[in-house]
Amino acid sequence: MEIYQLKVFLEVARCLSFTEAADTLNLTQPAVSAKIKCLENEFETPLFKRLGRRIELTQVGEYLLEEGPSLLDLENRLVAEIEEIKQGKISALKIGCMPDMLSNWLPSVLYEYRRIYPEVQTKCVQFDAVEPLYRAIKTGEVDVGVSDLSFSTFDEISETAIGSVHYSLVVSSSHQLAQRPWLSLKELTDQAWVLPPEGVPSRIVLQKRMQELRLNLTDFVRVEIVDATSLMRTYLLQGHYLGFVSDFEFQMECETGLLRRIPLEEFALSTPLFLMMAKRLGRALGLAGQPSGRGSLGLNPIRQFVAMVQSQPSVNQGHSQKLTIPKPLNGPLATSAVPKVPRFQAPKFLVRSGFASGTETINLTIGTQNRTIQTVTAGLIIQRLGLLEHFLPREGRYSGVQYRIQWADYSSGAPIVAGLESQQIDIGVLGDYPLLLSAAGDSTALATDTRLISFVASNLDGTGNDIIVPQHSTLRCIDDLAGRVIAVPFGSAAHGMVMRSLHHRQILNDVTLTSSDSASPQRSDRSSAQVDGYAYFAPFHEIAKHKGQFRPLLHESLDGLPTFHGVVIRADLAEQYPEIAVAYLRSLLAAQYWYTTQSMATTLVSRWVNMDAAIVAKTLWASTSDRLDVVYLPETQLRTDWLQAHIHQLGQIAGQEHLGRINLDRWMQPEFLERAIAAL
Numbered sequence: 001m002e003i004y005q006l007k008v009f010l011e012v013a014r015c016l017s018f019t020e021a022a023d024t025l026n027l028t029q030p031a032v033s034a035k036i037k038c039l040e041n042e043f044e045t046p047l048f049k050r051l052g053r054r055i056e057l058t059q060v061g062e063y064l065l066e067e068g069p070s071l072l073d074l075e076n077r078l079v080a081e082i083e084e085i086k087q088g089k090i091s092a093l094k095i096g097c098m099p100d101m102l103s104n105w106l107p108s109v110l111y112e113y114r115r116i117y118p119e120v121q122t123k124c125v126q127f128d129a130v131e132p133l134y135r136a137i138k139t140g141e142v143d144v145g146v147s148d149l150s151f152s153t154f155d156e157i158s159e160t161a162i163g164s165v166h167y168s169l170v171v172s173s174s175h176q177l178a179q180r181p182w183l184s185l186k187e188l189t190d191q192a193w194v195l196p197p198e199g200v201p202s203r204i205v206l207q208k209r210m211q212e213l214r215l216n217l218t219d220f221v222r223v224e225i226v227d228a229t230s231l232m233r234t235y236l237l238q239g240h241y242l243g244f245v246s247d248f249e250f251q252m253e254c255e256t257g258l259l260r261r262i263p264l265e266e267f268a269l270s271t272p273l274f275l276m277m278a279k280r281l282g283r284a285l286g287l288a289g290q291p292s293g294r295g296s297l298g299l300n301p302i303r304q305f306v307a308m309v310q311s312q313p314s315v316n317q318g319h320s321q322k323l324t325i326p327k328p329l330n331g332p333l334a335t336s337a338v339p340k341v342p343r344f345q346a347p348k349f350l351v352r353s354g355f356a357s358g359t360e361t362i363n364l365t366i367g368t369q370n371r372t373i374q375t376v377t378a379g380l381i382i383q384r385l386g387l388l389e390h391f392l393p394r395e396g397r398y399s400g401v402q403y404r405i406q407w408a409d410y411s412s413g414a415p416i417v418a419g420l421e422s423q424q425i426d427i428g429v430l431g432d433y434p435l436l437l438s439a440a441g442d443s444t445a446l447a448t449d450t451r452l453i454s455f456v457a458s459n460l461d462g463t464g465n466d467i468i469v470p471q472h473s474t475l476r477c478i479d480d481l482a483g484r485v486i487a488v489p490f491g492s493a494a495h496g497m498v499m500r501s502l503h504h505r506q507i508l509n510d511v512t513l514t515s516s517d518s519a520s521p522q523r524s525d526r527s528s529a530q531v532d533g534y535a536y537f538a539p540f541h542e543i544a545k546h547k548g549q550f551r552p553l554l555h556e557s558l559d560g561l562p563t564f565h566g567v568v569i570r571a572d573l574a575e576q577y578p579e580i581a582v583a584y585l586r587s588l589l590a591a592q593y594w595y596t597t598q599s600m601a602t603t604l605v606s607r608w609v610n611m612d613a614a615i616v617a618k619t620l621w622a623s624t625s626d627r628l629d630v631v632y633l634p635e636t637q638l639r640t641d642w643l644q645a646h647i648h649q650l651g652q653i654a655g656q657e658h659l660g661r662i663n664l665d666r667w668m669q670p671e672f673l674e675r676a677i678a679a680l
Contacts, residue, residue, distance in 0.1 A: 001042055003075055006068050008035040009047065013065045014155070016055055069156060073280045076140030092121040093301040096133050096142035098201060099229060100248040102126050105273075106146065113308055120301045128228065129199030130349050137276055143302045145276045148201050148246060150346040158279040162309050164270035164343060167205055169262040170243040170250060172236055177262065181600055184265040184384075185215060192222040193242045194235035202229070206244045208347040209266055212389040268385045268594050269344045275309060277302070340680040342590035344390055361402045362577065364388075366584075367416035367425040370409045371609050373539050373619035374457040374464065374632040375565050377591040378429040380608060383407050385594065387587035393579040412537075413437075414491030420450055420570060427569045427584060429456060431537060432646055433496025438568050439662045450568040453672040454585055457565050457620060458635035458642075459538075464563035465497035466541040468550040469533040475553060482507045484532040487516040493563060494535040496650060501558045503653050538631050539611070539619040561645055564635065574669065585636075585676035592634045596622055638670050 012021040012032060022029045040047050047061035057065060093113075097106055102124055110122055125142050127133040130149055137145045138156055148165040151157040169188075171178050177191075195217075196203050210216060217223050224241065226232055229249060235241040236250075236259060243250075245261075253259040281302070366388075368379025382388050392403055408425060410416055413434030419425030420438050428450075430438060438450045467486065469475045475484070478501060488495045495513075502508035516534060533553060536544060544550045567588070574581045595601045602622050606613035616622075621630040643664055651660035 001039065003071070005035050005039045006064075006071060008032055009039055009061075009064065010068055010072070012036060012048070012055075013057060013061060016057075018055070069278075069280045073140065073278065091119065091301045092123065093144075093305055094123045094125060094142040095305075096125045096127060096136045096145040098130070098133070098147065099126055099128065100246060101146050104248045104251045109309065113305055116308065117301065117304055120304070129197075130201060130204070131199060134349060137278055140278065140281075143277065143281070144305065146273070147276060147349075148271060148273050148346060149204060149349040150272075150274060151276055151349055153348050153350060156279050157276055158282045159274040159276045160306075160310070161272040162275045163273035165273050166247045166270045167202065167244065167264070167267045168247070169264050170236060170245050170254070170259050171262065172240055173257055173260050175240050175242075175260075177242075178260045180262055182263050182265065182604055185210070185213070188242060189220050191220070191242050192224070192239065193220055193244075194224045194226060194232050194239070195244065196229040196232065197225060197227055200229055202245055202249070204347050204349070205246075205271070209386075209390070212392075213266060213386050263600075265384055266386050267344075268387075268598070269342060269590055271344045271346045274346070275306065277306075342586070342593045342680055360400070361404060362580070363404045363406070364427065364580070365406045365408055365419070365425050367408050367410060367419050367428040369412065369416075369429060371411070371539075371611065372431075372537065372565075373605070373609070373611070373616050374459075375429045376605055376609075376620065377595050377634060378456040378565070378567055378588050379407065379409075380605065381591040381595055382584075382587045384604075384608060385591065387590050388584060391583040391586040391590070393583060398579065412489040412492040414489070417491060420568065423570065425570075426573050427567065429565065429567055431493025431496075431565050432563055432642075433493050433650070434491055435566050435568060436496075436643075436646060436650070436659050436662065437491060439667045440659050449571040450667070451571050451574045451581075451669045452566055452568050452638065452667050453574070453581055453669055454588060455564050455566045455635040455638055456588070457632040458639075459563045459632050462497075462559070462561050462563050463554075464631055465494040465535065465537045467498065467501075467533050467535050467553040468541050468544055469553050471549050471551050473532065473551075475532060478502070478505055478554060478558065479507065481533070481553075482510040485512045485514055485530065486533050486535055487514050487531045488535040489516045489537075492537055493565075494537040496646070497537075497563070498535045499653055499656070500561070500649050501554065503649075504558045508653065539615050542615055542618065542631075543611075559649055561649065562639075562642055564639070564642060565632075566638070574672070578672065581672045582675045582679070585673050586679055589636065589676060589680065592636070595620070596634060599623060636673060638668050638673070640664060640668065643668070 008021065008025060008027075011024055012018055015021045015024070018029050018032050018036075021027075022032045025032065036047065043060065045060050046058050047064065048055045049058055095106065095110075106124060110124070114120070114122060125136065127136065130147065133142075133145050133147060134151060134154070134157070136142045137151075138154075151159055169177075169183060177183065195206070198204075207217070224235060226235070229245075232241075232243050232245075233250070233253065236243050237253075247261070250259050254261055366379065368383075369375050370380040388405060389403070392398075394401065408416075408419070413428075413430040416425060416428040416430055417434050417438045420428050428438060435452065439452065467478070467481075475481065481502070486498060488498050490513075498513065499508060502511050514531060516536075534541075534544065534550075541550075541552065545552070567584070569581050569584070595605075598604075602613050602617040602624055605611075606616045609616075617625040618629055618631060620632045621627070621634065647659050647662060647664075650656045
C-alpha cells in the first residue's frame with residue numbers, strides 16, 4: 001500500500017464522493033478511481049459500496065478510515081524529525097494563523113513560550129485565507145493553528161476555545177460617525193464600505209451574520225473589495241470608508257487615534273478564539289502524560305505550547321467579562337465564579353461554501369412589553385441585537401429552514417395571554433399574574449396550553465407594583481380605599497397585586513376596580529376625577545410620580561410575596577421544536593449578560609423606548625445602577641415556591657379559584673433553561 005493511495009482513500013471517504021475528492025486533490029476522477037481500485041485489489045476486498053450515484057464505506061473501509069490517518073501522522077512526523085536532525089535542531093514548533101493573529105496576538109504568546117523553552121525552534125506560517133490554514137493543519141504542514149472560525153465540521157480536526165474575539169465597525173477618527181457610541185448595520189446601508197477578500201475570517205463572520213438577519217452586501221450602496229486586509233487602511237483613512245474588523249486588526253492605528261472602533265448592535269457579543277490541531281496528533285499527545293520513544297522529540301513542543309496557552313488567564317478569558325449580578329439572585333448566572341459567559345457561535349468554516357436552501361418556513365410571533373423595563377432582556381434587547389436570529393438552530397433537521405420572526409409589543413400582559421390562547425402568539429413575556437392566567441385560562445375558557453420555561457426578572461420585597469394617588473388626595477393607607485374607585489390594567493401583575501392586597505385587608509368587595517384604559521393620570525381632570533387612584537407596575541408608577549404629581553399609597557408589600565416576570569411558550573411549539581425554545585433562552589441569557597455588563601446598556605435602552613435613562617437604571621439592575629435603589633434584578637431560575645405562594649393567595653379570591661387547578665409539575669419545564677445554560 002502506498003501512502004498516496006491512502007491519502008486518496010481518506011479524501012474519498014471524507015467526501016463520500018469521487019468527484020469532490022478529485023477536485024480537492026487536483027486529480028481527475030478516473031485517476032482517483034484507479035487509486036481506489038489498486039488499493040481494493042491489494043486488500044482483496046471492496047472499500048466502498050456503490051448505491052446508484054451514492055457510495056458508502058464497507059466495514060473494511062470504515063476500519064481503514066479510522067486507523068489510516070495515524071499512518072499519515074507517522075509519515076509527517078518522521079519527515080519532520082528527520083529534517084530537524086539534518087538541521088541540527090533539538091525540536092521545533094510550527095504555528096499557522098491569519099495575518100491579524102500573527103501581527104497582534106501571537107507575538108507576545110511566542111515571546112513567553114521562547115522565554116520558557118529557548119531550545120525549541122518556532123516557525124510561524126501566515127495564511128491569507130482560511131482554507132489553506134485548514135489544509136496545513138490536516139496535512140501536518142503546521143502543528144497547531146489559531147483561528148476565530150470553527151473547524152468542527154471536519155472530523156480530522158480538534159479545536160479548543162482559548163479566548164474571545166470581538167468584531168466591530170472601524171472608521172477614521174475624522175469620519176462623521178466617529179463619535180457615535182453605538183451603531184447598527186441597518187443604519188449604515190447608505191455608507192461606503194471596504195471589505196477584505198473572500199476567505200478572510202472577518203468577511204466570513206460578517207456575511208454569515210448578515211445572512212441570519214436577512215441582509216446582503218447588495219443592500220449597501222457601495223462596497224469595495226480589496227485583495228488583502230492591510231489594503232483597507234488607505235480606504236479607511238483617505239476615503240472615509242467603513243470597515244468591519246476583529247479587535248486583533250488595526251490595533252496600532254486604533255491605539256494612536258487614527259482609527260476608531262464603534263460597537264455594532266448585531267455584534268454585541270464576542271466569538272471564541274480556537275486553538276486547533278489534527279485530531280490524531282491530539283490523541284498522540286495525550287496532553288496528560290509523556291509519550292515515550294523518539295516520537296516525543298516532535299510532540300513535546302506542541303504539548304508545552306498547548307499547556308501554556310490554556311493556562312494563561314489573559315488568553316483564556318480574552319476580552320470577555322464574567323457575569324456578576326448582585327445578590328439576592330437565584331438564577332444560574334448569579335455567581336461571579338461562573339467562568340462561562342454567553343458568546344456568539346463562531347461561524348463554521350466549510351471547504352465548499354454555500355448555504356442549504358429548504359422549503360420549510362417556521363413562523364414565530366413573540367409578545368413583549370418593551371416599555372416594561374424589567375422585561376427588556378426577554379424582548380427588546382433580543383430584538384435590537386438580533387440575538388434570536390443567531391441562536392436559532394440551522395443544522396440537522398433545521399438545515400435550510402427559513403425563520404420569520406414577528407415581534408408584537410403590548411402595554412400590558414392581558415393581550416399577550418389572549419394571543420397565546422388564540423395561537424396568534426407563540427412566546428410570551430409576562431408578569432406574575434398574567435403568567436398564571438396563561439397557564440389556567442379564566443374561569444369560563446378552556447385552559448391555555450403553555451409551558452413556563454424561564455423567569456426574566458424578580459423583586460423579592462414585592463414592590464414592583466404600586467398604587468398611586470394624587471399628591472392632594474386625602475387617602476393615606478390602603479384601608480382608606482374602601483368605597484373608592486381604583487383604575488387598574490386588567491389582567492396585569494398590578495391587577496393581581498391589587499386583588500391580593502385588598503383581599504388581605506378584607507376590603508376587596510368594598511373597592512371598585514375599573515379599567516385603566518379609560519382612566520389614566522394623563523387624561524383630563526374631568527376623567528381623572530372619576531377615580532381615586534391608579535395601580536401600576538414598574539416603571540409606570542415611577543413615571544407617573546414624576547410627571548403626574550402622584551405619590552405612592554403602598555410603602556411595602558402587604559402579603560410579603562415577591563414579584564417576578566417570566567417566559568411562556570405554546571406547548572405544541574415546545575414539543576415539536578424544543579431546539580427553538582432552547583435558542584430563545586440562549587438569547588435571553590445573552591441579553592441579560594449584555595445588559596448587565598455593557599456600560600452603555602441603560603442609555604441605549606432609554607433611547608429605544610424613549611424613557612429617562614435614570615428610570616431604566618432604577619427599574620432593572622445594570623452595571624451603572626444604584627444597587628440600593630434598584631427595583632428588579634435579572635432572574636432566570638424558576639421558583640416553584642413563589643408560584644405556589646401566588647396561586648395559594650389568589651386562589652382564595654372569588655373568581656380566581658381556577659388558578660388552584662394549575663399543575664406546576666406539568667406547566668414548568670426547567671429542562672429548556674438547563675440546556676441553554678449548558679450551551680454557554
